[in-house]
Amino acid sequence: MSAAEGSDNEGLLTIDELASAVGMTVRTTRYYATLGLIPQPIRRGRIAYYDEGHKARLEMVRALQDHGFTLQAIEGYMGGLPAEITVDELVLRRAMLIPWAPQAREELSxxxxxxxxxxxxxxxxxxxxxxxxxxxxxxxxxxxxxxxxxxxxxxxxxxxxxxxxxxxxxxxxxxxxxxxxxxxxxxxxxxxxxxxxxxxxxxxxxxxxxxxxxxxxxxxxxxxxxxxxxxxxxxxxxxxxxxxxx
Structure with a gap:
């Protein structure tokens, strides 16, 4: 990778780095991408990159999951977000979704x-x-x-x-x-x-x-x-x- 390419990719994440940053598996991250929960990646040749906007949207998905939203409900909510919504607005919306007492939803026999x-x-x-x-x-x-x-x-x-x-x-x-x-x-x-x-x-x-x-x-x-x-x-x-x- 040349110095110019490295500069162009500064601040961008690979799919592995994005998944790690939000605490998801790469498989789950790819699946959510296919559902349209995050926008299309940024292409640099054959490599797909993701920015803070992708990360903020995935973090919103995690916040909705923590509140017990079904995947269908999450798709509806994320689909209703403005296309031009900023990272800071996403973060502020998620701030209101922070659970008072976080607990992962788990169905048990x-x-x-x-x-x-x-x-x-x-x-x-x-x-x-x-x-x-x-x-x-x-x-x-x-x-x-x-x-x-x-x-x-x-x-x-x-x-x-x-x-x-x-x-x-x-x-x-x-x-x-x-x-x-x-x-x-x-x-x-x-x-x-x-x-x-x-x-x-x-x-x-x-x-x-x-x-x-x-x-x-x-x-x-x-x-x-x-x-x-x-x-x-x-x-x-x-x-x-x-x-x-x-």
Whole structure:
């Protein structure tokens, strides 16, 4: 390769380098390319190269996968992106897709689910785990959710399962409201102000890392605040009213 050719290819990636950069196999990367999830490569003679735009689109595909989107849904979403969309815009869109608690979606047979749980699971156990949102039914398979280990531990407690499910429903109801409010704040007060300015792809990627860290700290803050409030309620219930305060 001549010095001129090396300069022309600066910043470009081969299919192997692109796959490695996004954490995919070359086979999967090629398959996604055939589906049109990324544009045609840049040709330099017989060699195909890929740039930051290709990489950003594949990273978007990974983010959608992490959220449980089917391949068909991903094709629809990617097909709806503007052809002229920039790398920094792709990065910012992906920032809103960063999972609050990343977990790869994996469908397991009952035997593999029991192996993961470390115990046998009866039909009643499975129904309870579904009700607790610890697992999700998917045809004849099961998909563990972030609360899977908690659900398994709760099954081992000698308390009525109905009370566990009721507590889970209360948590889900209030957390759903909180999640909507926090997501709206993140979008309107963090993402959109940043989006309104001009930024380089590097600045957008740094912002994406900031959003990921902010979400982690937000989850920790929610846990700490719940613990503080619960402790205050317990302490308050133990304080005896003074004489004449009844």
């Amino acid at each position: 009952k035997a593999k689910l029991e192996a993961l749980a470390g115990r046998k699971l009866t039909a009643s156990d499975l129904e309870t785990l579904v009700a607790m949102r610890a697992i999700e039914a998917s045809g004849r398979s099961w998909v563990p959710q972030p609360a899977f280990r908690i659900g398994i531990d709760l099954l081992g407690l000698d308390i009525p399962l109905d009370s566990i499910v009721s507590a889970g429903e209360a948590i889900h109801e209030h957390i759903s409201v909180l999640a909507r409010e926090l997501t709206a704040i993140m979008k309107t007060q963090v993402l959109e102000p940043f989006r309104s300015g001009q930024h380089t792809p590097e600045e957008a990627r740094a912002f994406e890392e900031t959003v990921a860290r902010l979400r982690q700290l937000t989850v920790e803050a929610v846990v700490v605040e719940f613990q503080r409030t619960a402790n205050d309620l317990i302490t308050g219930s133990l304080v005896r009213p003074a004489a004449g305060d009844a």
